[in-house]
Amino acid sequence: MDPTRIMLLAALMNGAGLWLLLPQTGSFPFRRPLNRTLGTLLGSAGLGLMASQLPGLGEWFSGSVFWGSVFWILAGVTVVAAAAAVVSRDPVYSALWFGLMLLGTAGLFLFSGAAFLAVATVTVYAGAILVTFLFVLMLAQPEGRAGYDRTSTEALLSAVTGSMIVALLSIVLGRVLGLPEAIAISSAATGGTGPTPDVARLGTVLFSRYLIAVEVAGVLLLTALVGAAAILARRNKCPCEDQTTANQMDSPTEGAA
Amino acid sequence: MKPNDPDIRWVKEPPMGPTGKTYLSLFLGGFTTTLKHLVSKKKTIPFPDRHYECPDPLIYRGVHRLNRDDQGRVKCVACFLCSTACPAYCIDIVAAESPWPDREKYPESFTIDELRCIYCGMCEEACPVDAIELTSLFDLSGKSREEMIFDKEKLLAVYDMTKDAEPRRTAGRPPTPPRDTGGPS
Amino acid sequence: MLFFFETLIKIALLIAGLMTAAAYLVLVERWMAAWIQDRVGPNRVGVPLTKIRLFGLGQPAADGGKFFFKEEFTPGHVDRALYFLGPMIMLTAALAVFAVIPFGSVLPTRFGVEGLSEPIRLVVAPGMAAGLVYVFAVNGLAVYGALLSGWASNNKYSLLGGLRSAAQLVSYELPLGLGILGVVLVAGSLDLETIISHQAQSGAWNFMLQPLGFVIFFVAGFAESGRLPFDLAESEQELVGGYHTEYSGVKLLMIMVSEYLHMFTASFLIVILFFGGWHFWGLTGSSDVVTWPVALLRVVVLLGKVLLTILFFMVARWSWPRFRFDQLMGLAWKVMLPLGLLNLVVLAVWMEYGRAVAEATGLSYLAATAAVGWGTLAVAWLAVVWFAPSASDNRPQRSPVVQEVCR
Numbered sequence: 001m002d003p004t005r006i007m008l009l010a011a012l013m014n015g016a017g018l019w020l021l022l023p024q025t026g027s028f029p030f031r032r033p034l035n036r037t038l039g040t041l042l043g044s045a046g047l048g049l050m051a052s053q054l055p056g057l058g059e060w061f062s063g064s065v066f067w068g069s070v071f072w073i074l075a076g077v078t079v080v081a082a083a084a085a086v087v088s089r090d091p092v093y094s095a096l097w098f099g100l101m102l103l104g105t106a107g108l109f110l111f112s113g114a115a116f117l118a119v120a121t122v123t124v125y126a127g128a129i130l131v132t133f134l135f136v137l138m139l140a141q142p143e144g145r146a147g148y149d150r151t152s153t154e155a156l157l158s159a160v161t162g163s164m165i166v167a168l169l170s171i172v173l174g175r176v177l178g179l180p181e182a183i184a185i186s187s188a189a190t191g192g193t194g195p196t197p198d199v200a201r202l203g204t205v206l207f208s209r210y211l212i213a214v215e216v217a218g219v220l221l222l223t224a225l226v227g228a229a230a231i232l233a234r235r236n237k238c239p240c241e242d243q244t245t246a247n248q249m250d251s252p253t254e255g256a257a
Numbered sequence: 258m259k260p261n262d263p264d265i266r267w268v269k270e271p272p273m274g275p276t277g278k279t280y281l282s283l284f285l286g287g288f289t290t291t292l293k294h295l296v297s298k299k300k301t302i303p304f305p306d307r308h309y310e311c312p313d314p315l316i317y318r319g320v321h322r323l324n325r326d327d328q329g330r331v332k333c334v335a336c337f338l339c340s341t342a343c344p345a346y347c348i349d350i351v352a353a354e355s356p357w358p359d360r361e362k363y364p365e366s367f368t369i370d371e372l373r374c375i376y377c378g379m380c381e382e383a384c385p386v387d388a389i390e391l392t393s394l395f396d397l398s399g400k401s402r403e404e405m406i407f408d409k410e411k412l413l414a415v416y417d418m419t420k421d422a423e424p425r426r427t428a429g430r431p432p433t434p435p436r437d438t439g440g441p442s
Numbered sequence: 443m444l445f446f447f448e449t450l451i452k453i454a455l456l457i458a459g460l461m462t463a464a465a466y467l468v469l470v471e472r473w474m475a476a477w478i479q480d481r482v483g484p485n486r487v488g489v490p491l492t493k494i495r496l497f498g499l500g501q502p503a504a505d506g507g508k509f510f511f512k513e514e515f516t517p518g519h520v521d522r523a524l525y526f527l528g529p530m531i532m533l534t535a536a537l538a539v540f541a542v543i544p545f546g547s548v549l550p551t552r553f554g555v556e557g558l559s560e561p562i563r564l565v566v567a568p569g570m571a572a573g574l575v576y577v578f579a580v581n582g583l584a585v586y587g588a589l590l591s592g593w594a595s596n597n598k599y600s601l602l603g604g605l606r607s608a609a610q611l612v613s614y615e616l617p618l619g620l621g622i623l624g625v626v627l628v629a630g631s632l633d634l635e636t637i638i639s640h641q642a643q644s645g646a647w648n649f650m651l652q653p654l655g656f657v658i659f660f661v662a663g664f665a666e667s668g669r670l671p672f673d674l675a676e677s678e679q680e681l682v683g684g685y686h687t688e689y690s691g692v693k694l695l696m697i698m699v700s701e702y703l704h705m706f707t708a709s710f711l712i713v714i715l716f717f718g719g720w721h722f723w724g725l726t727g728s729s730d731v732v733t734w735p736v737a738l739l740r741v742v743v744l745l746g747k748v749l750l751t752i753l754f755f756m757v758a759r760w761s762w763p764r765f766r767f768d769q770l771m772g773l774a775w776k777v778m779l780p781l782g783l784l785n786l787v788v789l790a791v792w793m794e795y796g797r798a799v800a801e802a803t804g805l806s807y808l809a810a811t812a813a814v815g816w817g818t819l820a821v822a823w824l825a826v827v828w829f830a831p832s833a834s835d836n837r838p839q840r841s842p843v844v845q846e847v848c849r
Contacts (some may be wrong), residue, residue: 026655092524092593099586108578115574119579127582131612135605138593199632200572278827287761294478295757301482 004171010049011167017043019159021087022152039087046163047079050170071111078104086162087152095130102126116199175246304396314423315392318376321369321407322415324388331413332388335362339380339389347373348380364421367409392419452566456540464702465502467752472501474756492694506695514691521594528591529689529696535584536700536707541566542573543710544635546685546741550732561730564741565635574622574632577711578615581666585611587700588675592685603684606767607668607675613774614665614672620782621659624652624789625715638719644729644808651811654785654819656716658778663708665774668701670759674767709751713744717751720744781822788818 020039078101085097102125109118152158206214265398276282302309311317324332353365392415399405407415410419469484476483487500516525538599546564563569570576592604625648626632629640641647649656665672676684684779686697713719720726727736765773792799792814800810 083817092772096524096590109625115570116575122579123575125584127585127615128578128612131582131608133585134589135608136591138589138601138605200630250811270714279823280826284762288757291757291761294480295474295478296477299477299482300480303474303482303485319725 006049006052007167007171007174011163013046013049013157014166016164017041017046018083018086018162019155021083022155022159023087023089024151024155032120043083050167067111071108074104074107074111077101078108089127092134095134095137099126099130102130116202177180309395311393317393317395318378318391320392320394320397320415321374321380321412322390322392322419323409324413324416325413325420330357331363331367331409332386333364333367334360334386334388335364335367336385338383338385342379342383342384343374344377344379345373345375347371364409367412369407369412370405371407372402372405382387382395392423394419447564448562452564456545456566457537460540460703460706461699463706464699465506467702468505469498469501470753471756471759473498474753475760478757478760482640487577494748504634509692509695512691517688519596520688521596524590524594525688526693528587528594528685529693529700530587531590532584532587532700533696533703535580535587536703538583538709539577539580539703542570542634543574543707544638544714544719544744545640545710545789546728546744547726547737548732550734550737561732563635565812567738568635570633572632573634574626577707578619581611581615581707584700584704587697588685589669591689591697595685595688597688598689599681599683600685603675603681603687606681607685610665610668610672610674610770613771614662614778616668617658617774617778618662620779621655621662622715623782623786624648624655625787627789627793628652634714634719638714638721639728639730641718642721642726645721645723645728646812647721647810649715649716650815651808652785652789652815654781654815655789656820657819658782658785659715660712661773662778663712664755664758665770667704667708667755669705669755671762671764672770673764674770677764680817705752705755706748709755710747712751713747717747719747781826784822785818788814 017039020035021043081097081101085094085101088097090092102121106118106121109115109121129252326332333350334355335350337350337352340346340348340350347370349366349368349370350364351366352362355361355363357363376391378391381391394415397405458721473483483498484501485498486495487498487504488494488496489500516522542565544563544565546768548564549562551562560777588607588611589604592600592602592607595601625637628648630636631637631640668675675681676686681687684692689697720743721728722743726740726743732740792811796811797807800807803810805813
């Protein structure tokens with residue numbers, strides 16, 4: 001069969017699996033355990049089919065079984081954690097699965113020789129952003145979880161969109177990675193024949209070739225920061241004024257004094 | 258209490274001086290205190306190896322003893338003042354007619370539950386003949402509750418054990434004048 | 443494959459060393475605590491079944507055994523999966539940091555085995571270019587341990603402890619990073635070994651050259667390790683035990699050990715980044731080619747410095763009262779962060795124009811750098827005195843003042 005067609009079939013299976021796995025109200029379309037089992041089976045079958053159609057993947061590691069299995073384990077952990085983050089009912093568990101996915105991604109980066117990118121991903125995403133998420137989630141739901149937190153809205157649309165994005169990216173990647181030049185480049189980057197990517201070089205490239213992009217991103221972040229501070233400052237003022245007026249209304253004697 | 262209650266005394270934190278604001282004086286102050294104690298002489302007494310020596314055993318309130326008189330008889334006259342005064346109800350006395358001519362009654366049995374006792378010393382205060390006293394023995398222990406209920410023999414044995422180290426409290430002192438408790442008479 | 447065995451041996455050595463050190467430093471900490479309180483501390487447990495006491499050196503084994511034989515109780519109201527996961531994440535993260543932290547310099551021999559790296563470096567993952575960022579990443583993961591065990595315990599004190607811990611760790615990572623950046627800027631590398639050898643070659647330890655960075659890093663390191671005066675996450679008077687209130691047995695042991703390992707990490711980083719690592723003037727030399735005595739001496743010097751830092755941690759515990767939470771946050775965001783930025787800017791400018799200035803004034807470059815560093819510290823300190831941003835009275839006020847406080 002034509003690889004693209006296999007890819008689309010895999011995408012269909014992925015989408016159906018995701019749709020079954022996504023938490024929905026009541027027992028729709030089947031009972032919950034059946035949904036889960038079917039979804040897991042369909043999803044993993046689709047993923048396997050997809051992986052079989054990506055020729056470049058196995059050839060990065062010059063055929064070493066050990067490194068190959070390390071890669072597949074990392075990739076599997078990442079994908080499963082990502083799926084679990086989407087379909088998990090409890091927001092805290094979702095956030096944790098997302099964290100595991102970040103670790104898997106960092107592992108893949110490390111595996112590709114991008115050590116700095118790997119640790120920076122963990123530092124920024126897992127160490128700062130996700131902790132803030134968790135912080136808010138834990139504060140927000142001390143008791144019970146609201147119904148709208150436990151089900152997904154628009155399960156079908158999200159499943160279709162997600163699986164389509166994955167399929168398109170995989171098709172494009174499969175085509176690009178299959179080319180001999182791509183294999184040559186990636187093995188040069190990891191195999192030690194070329195210059196190993198290091199932090200100093202990354203810094204030099206960032207602050208010379210991509211200087212404007214870095215600066216624009218910095219300005220954007222600064223603006224967001226100032227905006228957040230401004231919103232916070234304005235909101236802080238209101239209750240305080242309310243409080244003092246309430247106090248005065250409460251105790252007329254004090255107003256006289 | 259409302260925040261505008263006139264009885265509230267509002268206190269303001271005293272402002273920090275220039276040295277306080279540098280945090281250096283506080284930093285060094287805390288640190289020197291700690292270091293001083295780190296090297297100072299330790300106050301611990303390694304207990305089973307060495308015993309605590311009470312500077313004045315007469316004012317320590319440890320295990321009770323029943324005093325003997327000059328002829329070796331129990332001094333107690335079974336007047337029940339101590340068991341009446343006891344706030345923990347730990348003294349149990351059975352009185353009997355005295356075999357000796359100088360008193361009417363004597364305690365046939367005299368038991369103190371040392372586990373129940375709170376070592377307040379009221380019995381000692383109450384005793385009209387200075388028969389019961391609290392010694393400076395503090396390392397009192399036993400393997401069962403029954404063992405910790407001291408009978409007359411045991412209490413007299415405590416006296417025999419401690420009489421040399423701790424002479425009778427009122428032996429050499431003038432009798433204390435009766436105190437005015439200030440209550441309705 | 444030999445490379446693997448080399449790494450495995452290093453890991454085994456490191457973990458054994460760390461665990462033993464943690465056990466015995468608990469004993470040392472109890473001694474210090476006792477001495478500071480005019481007591482003598484644990485001095486009884488020696489060889490079991492004999493009367494030999496050995497100054498209480500058997501105490502760690504007794505403590506450890508006690509932890510293992512205690513009932514490991516799981517309360518019925520906890521989220522079981524996360525309740526088990528919390529201590530594991532904590533211990534894993536606390537141990538994983540040591541992958542890039544050197545515990546010595548190099549060994550002079552390969553022991554006659556071909557295929558080992560040459561020379562053998564005394565660090566689990568040598569030459570990791572992003573070493574310091576890795577430390578940050580793993581420290582960031584350690585936050586999850588506290589946060590999850592606090593939340594999973596389903597207890598208000600635990601939750602508050604976990605939240606406090608997370609807020610504190612995330613806040614103090616910023617000043618910690620700014621303190622480190624100065625060192626990285628000067629050494630030109632994120633690799634801890636390179637930073638040590640840079641200090642060894644110049645002969646001037648970083649705390650002499652950038653005292654402001656040192657102060658910031660030191661305070662932030664204390665806060666990151668969650669020791670007094672920064673132990674708000676488990677302040678006994680307010681939160682029972684903080685996030686480990688509901689834990690017992692081996693899981694409690696795991697949490698305790700990882701808290702101790704955080705203190706080790708902080709001490710190692712302080713010594714490596716600011717006190718020259720294994721370098722000592724006239725004793726250890728600075729080159730990569732060593733003889734056996736020098737190699738051992740370097741290990742001893744590094745570990746000795748770390749021990750001194752840990753002792754300081756222990757003394758500090760009894761010296762100053764705990765911060766209030768608003769003071770803690772004020773210190774991080776209003777004092778440490780601006781000062782860290784100031785330090786970074788001054789250092790960056792000095793790196794660019796320093797040599798020219800030093801030549802113009804006739805001073806040696808190192809002396810001029812030190813002068814600028816101490817000048818910066820003095821200016822920063824005076825600025826703190828002038829603005830006094832973290833000195834605030836948050837007790838209830840008479841109502842006209844309420845408005846002011848709120849604003």
